[in-house]
Amino acid sequence: MKYFARKFGFFVATLWAVVTLNFFIPRLQPGDPAEIMVKRLAGKDAALDQAQVEAMRAMLGAPTGSLWEQYVNYLNELVHGNFGLSYTYYPFPVTAVIGQAFWWTIVLVTIVQVLSFVGGVVLGAYAAWRRNTRFDSVVTLGSTFLGTINPFALSLLVLYVFGYTLGWFPTSGGYEEATPGWNWAFIQEAVSHAFLPALALLIVTPIGWILGMRNTMVLNLGEDYIRLAKAKGLPDRSVALKYAARNALLPSVTGFALALGGVLGGAILVETVFDYPGLGRLMGEAVTQKDYPLLQALMLMSAVGVLVANLAADLLYGVLDPRARRAEG
Amino acid sequence: MSLTRSKPLLFVTGLTAALALSSCAGSAAQKGGDAAAGGGGMIAQLTFPSEADATVGGLANYNPYAPKPLTSTWLYEQLIVRNALTCEETPWLAEKATWEGGNKLTFDIRQGVKWTDGQPFTAKDVAFTFNLMKQYPALDKPGVWTGTFGAPATSVTAEGNKVVFAFSGNAAPKYDGIIASKILPEHVYSKVGDPTKYVDKTPVSTGPFKVGSYNGRQLVLVRRPDYWQADKIKVQKLILEGQYDASQAALKLRAGQLDAYFGEIPNPEKTFVSADPKNNHYYYAPNGITVLTGNNERKPFNDAKFREAISYAMNKEEISLKATYGVMKPASQTGLKLPSMENLLPQKYAGKDTVLPYDLAKAGQLLDAAGYKKGADGKRTMPDGSPLAVNFTVQAGFIDYQAIADVVVKALNDLGVPSKVTASAPDSVDGQKKTGDYQLMLEYLHGGCELAKNLGNKLSSTQIPTKTEVLPNVQRFKDPAVDAAVTKLASDVDRESQKRDLEPLIDTMMTQFPVTSLIYAPARVIYRTDKAVGWPSEKDPYANPQDDKLLMLTHLTAAK
Numbered sequence: 025m026k027y028f029a030r031k032f033g034f035f036v037a038t039l040w041a042v043v044t045l046n047f048f049i050p051r052l053q054p055g056d057p058a059e060i061m062v063k064r065l066a067g068k069d070a071a072l073d074q075a076q077v078e079a080m081r082a083m084l085g086a087p088t089g090s091l092w093e094q095y096v097n098y099l100n101e102l103v104h105g106n107f108g109l110s111y112t113y114y115p116f117p118v119t120a121v122i123g124q125a126f127w128w129t130i131v132l133v134t135i136v137q138v139l140s141f142v143g144g145v146v147l148g149a150y151a152a153w154r155r156n157t158r159f160d161s162v163v164t165l166g167s168t169f170l171g172t173i174n175p176f177a178l179s180l181l182v183l184y185v186f187g188y189t190l191g192w193f194p195t196s197g198g199y200e201e202a203t204p205g206w207n208w209a210f211i212q213e214a215v216s217h218a219f220l221p222a223l224a225l226l227i228v229t230p231i232g233w234i235l236g237m238r239n240t241m242v243l244n245l246g247e248d249y250i251r252l253a254k255a256k257g258l259p260d261r262s263v264a265l266k267y268a269a270r271n272a273l274l275p276s277v278t279g280f281a282l283a284l285g286g287v288l289g290g291a292i293l294v295e296t297v298f299d300y301p302g303l304g305r306l307m308g309e310a311v312t313q314k315d316y317p318l319l320q321a322l323m324l325m326s327a328v329g330v331l332v333a334n335l336a337a338d339l340l341y342g343v344l345d346p347r348a349r350r351a352e353g
Numbered sequence: 354m355s356l357t358r359s360k361p362l363l364f365v366t367g368l369t370a371a372l373a374l375s376s377c378a379g380s381a382a383q384k385g386g387d388a389a390a391g392g393g394g395m396i397a398q399l400t401f402p403s404e405a406d407a408t409v410g411g412l413a414n415y416n417p418y419a420p421k422p423l424t425s426t427w428l429y430e431q432l433i434v435r436n437a438l439t440c441e442e443t444p445w446l447a448e449k450a451t452w453e454g455g456n457k458l459t460f461d462i463r464q465g466v467k468w469t470d471g472q473p474f475t476a477k478d479v480a481f482t483f484n485l486m487k488q489y490p491a492l493d494k495p496g497v498w499t500g501t502f503g504a505p506a507t508s509v510t511a512e513g514n515k516v517v518f519a520f521s522g523n524a525a526p527k528y529d530g531i532i533a534s535k536i537l538p539e540h541v542y543s544k545v546g547d548p549t550k551y552v553d554k555t556p557v558s559t560g561p562f563k564v565g566s567y568n569g570r571q572l573v574l575v576r577r578p579d580y581w582q583a584d585k586i587k588v589q590k591l592i593l594e595g596q597y598d599a600s601q602a603a604l605k606l607r608a609g610q611l612d613a614y615f616g617e618i619p620n621p622e623k624t625f626v627s628a629d630p631k632n633n634h635y636y637y638a639p640n641g642i643t644v645l646t647g648n649n650e651r652k653p654f655n656d657a658k659f660r661e662a663i664s665y666a667m668n669k670e671e672i673s674l675k676a677t678y679g680v681m682k683p684a685s686q687t688g689l690k691l692p693s694m695e696n697l698l699p700q701k702y703a704g705k706d707t708v709l710p711y712d713l714a715k716a717g718q719l720l721d722a723a724g725y726k727k728g729a730d731g732k733r734t735m736p737d738g739s740p741l742a743v744n745f746t747v748q749a750g751f752i753d754y755q756a757i758a759d760v761v762v763k764a765l766n767d768l769g770v771p772s773k774v775t776a777s778a779p780d781s782v783d784g785q786k787k788t789g790d791y792q793l794m795l796e797y798l799h800g801g802c803e804l805a806k807n808l809g810n811k812l813s814s815t816q817i818p819t820k821t822e823v824l825p826n827v828q829r830f831k832d833p834a835v836d837a838a839v840t841k842l843a844s845d846v847d848r849e850s851q852k853r854d855l856e857p858l859i860d861t862m863m864t865q866f867p868v869t870s871l872i873y874a875p876a877r878v879i880y881r882t883d884k885a886v887g888w889p890s891e892k893d894p895y896a897n898p899q900d901d902k903l904l905m906l907t908h909l910t911a912a913k
Contacts (some may be wrong), residue, residue, distance in 0.1 A: 056821070
């Protein structure tokens with residue numbers, strides 16, 4: 025029980041640190057959001073119109089009170105689930121803006137993560153089992169090679185080849201002409217638009233799983249208990265799956281939980297390249313626009329996602345592997 | 354860990370929303386006959402890029418005073434459209450504007466205009482809109498009730514079909530902002546509470562289009578047959594869709610999926626026009642000037658002689674070529690856009706070439722004469738013998754600016770002035786404009802017709818940036834005589850006195866070189882003529898393509 029209590033205590037402390045950093049970091053940034061908004065609306069080659077900046081300041085409102093008061097106020101608002109109004113999408117509340125982007129990312133990235141994990145682990149395990157064969161070389165070297173390519177370049181390549189050159193899939197956005205909702209036309213468009221971003225992600229994300237799984241399993245395969253299992257004449261399949269793979273999987277579980285938690289942060293790069301209307305693209309936009317309320321909510325969301333996932337992984341690990349509990353005792 | 358993420362590099366090219374600007378105050382005159390080159394027939398459909406970001410679809414708001422409405426061009430309308438290129442006015446919801454001195458402005462409001470819900474549009478709606486700005490300063494984009502650009506208003510009242518603005522002093526420079534303000538329906542906006550927080554989902558407007566549909570990504574606008582000048586609107590359906598960067602836009606344009614684009618496409622001749630010279634065109638109208646800005650408070654730019662010398666070292670042709678593929682022409686040192694503002698040029702400059710020639714030898718002689726002698730190592734020093742060094746701050750990611758910086762710094766080094774370029778994030782460059790902690794950078798000189806507000810404020814010592822505000826006089830030029838001239842110019846409401854009071858400012862530009870004009874900065878439209886013709890062009894610059902899209906649309910007719 026002590027193990028779980030400690031983990032939970034750690035979770036609460038980290039959460040507080042995250043919330044506090046989340047309050048202070050944007051306030052350390054230079055730049056005036058009102059000026060930035062006006063300038064963006066006017067374009068690069070334009071003089072800043074002072075009357076418009078004044079109006080924009082009046083609209084966005086300046087924070088009042090001392091930093092401490094602002095901080096207390098911020099915590100209070102957070103507890104009540106009030107994240108304020110977005111600057112860029114004024115006068116819509118941050119929660120409404122995030123609500124629009126939320127499902128795009130959740131569906132896309134969750135599916136990609138699950139597929140990557142399952143595919144990566146299976147490939148990695150098989151490569152380890154058949155180590156030093158041609159299959160192993162192709163998978164291991166292939167992933168190492170793909171892993172060195174800049175994911176940005178890779179996304180652009182996918183976009184160029186399948187989007188522009190072959191024209192098989194739409195190149196930007198989440199859908200085209202359908203009305204979002206549970207209708208066939210929309211689902212079709214959403215799937216075809218999600219295909220290229222998913223592909224770009226699927227090329228890169230499994231690599232970590234493949235290599236991690238392969239290496240752990242290769243180590244496990246050298247252990248005495250495997251030798252014993254083989255000596256006892258257990259079938260290969262059974263040795264590979266029930267003994268080696270099962271043990272090698274354990275470290276990946278934590279990683280997978282974290283990856284799922286990271287889903288809330290979106291896939292900034294890929295979403296930006298494919299102009300996919302998800303959380304990652306929104307986060308990128310909030311950064312460039314200095315949309316502090318939106319940025320704070322998004323950062324908090326992704327941090328909390330990772331923290332919760334971390335807690336879940338810790339707890340799960342304690343259940344899965346009794347040694348973890350005992351060791352810390 | 355398998356999560357592969359990198360930081361995004363987002364250079365959101367700010368699509369210009371319709372910030373209509375500029376004017377010399379005066380009365381609006383009806384612009385005669387629209388020369389339509391096409392058959393005059395109807396156009397079934399045109400597609401323009403979205404005005405709002407497509408990132409978060411589904412958040413529909415048509416409130417024209419929200420920072421980012423779905424469209425700010427096609428629904429709500431303004432009083433008068435003033436084309437910043439020619440300074441010509443086209444009456445819109447107001448038929449006429451009349452100044453009495455600089456402190457009383459009267460608009461004759463157009464009769465017979467109907468809101469989309471069938472209610473008549475009246476002078477009361479106009480008065481309501483401007484009084485709402487008094488109640489909610491966040492709406493006051495033209496600064497009607499504040500001291501920015503002239504004295505604040507004391508009252509705005511509707512009298513019959515007239516609306517009268519009374520100001521506590523000279524307010525002529527506010528004219529641009531006032532005529533460009535979108536007029537709201539009183540019978541709707543008086544009941545919505547705080548209008549800045551109002552989400553306008555069912556716009557009641559006076560414009561040529563109604564909202565047909567919006568699916569979170571694509572906004573379909575349909576023509577209103579009961580529009581007050583419906584005979585001039587040939588476009589049946591206008592689709593606003595997609596936020597494109599330059600390369601995406603070029604692809605969409607070439608494929609005919611986009612009929613016009615108003616953002617930057619570098620080298621449009623090669624990327625777009627060459628694909629189909631018959632149908633593909635562009636018009637990059639000179640809308641302002643990119644000026645080389647030395648900090649007048651810092652050595653060596655505090656010396657007008659030094660500024661003059663380096664002004665002759667700028668190879669503007671090369672700058673134009675490197676930064677804009679030769680599209681934007683070298684700019685006149687007068688600070689005026691020539692030839693479109695030729696009629697404002699003082700007599701002594703008329704007919705003369707006011708674009709400074711590129712003359713490295715002359716620049717060298719001027720530097721020698723001013724005491725910036727070359728040492729044995731070929732490097733010049735300050736007249737007192739101390740070392741001379743110039744640091745050029747440029748916005749990282751502004752590719753054209755960086756190209757200009759390279760040319761400038763090379764020229765300075767050729768002259769023997771040791772110089773280097775430092776690229777900084779645009780926000781931090783803005784910070785340097787505020788603090789004055791810089792030596793040399795690029796700035797924009799607004800080319801609008803309201804010269805006191807644009808050229809004037811660029812030179813006025815009251816407009817030096819402060820710690821919190823970026824104001825126009827970034828170079829920190831100070832001259833009491835110029836300040837007086839700007840004040841005088843600001844009160845002028847007719848062309849002749851304007852021309853007279855402009856002269857000292859132009860003299861200052863030509864002799865003091867507060868900033869050095871490099872090349873004109875554009876207002877752009879890149880368009881196809883397979884469906885619609887009648888776009889603005891160099892021959893017929895009837896509209897500023899960036900700010901006056903509605904006016905532009907009234908000239909479009911079906912291609913033959």
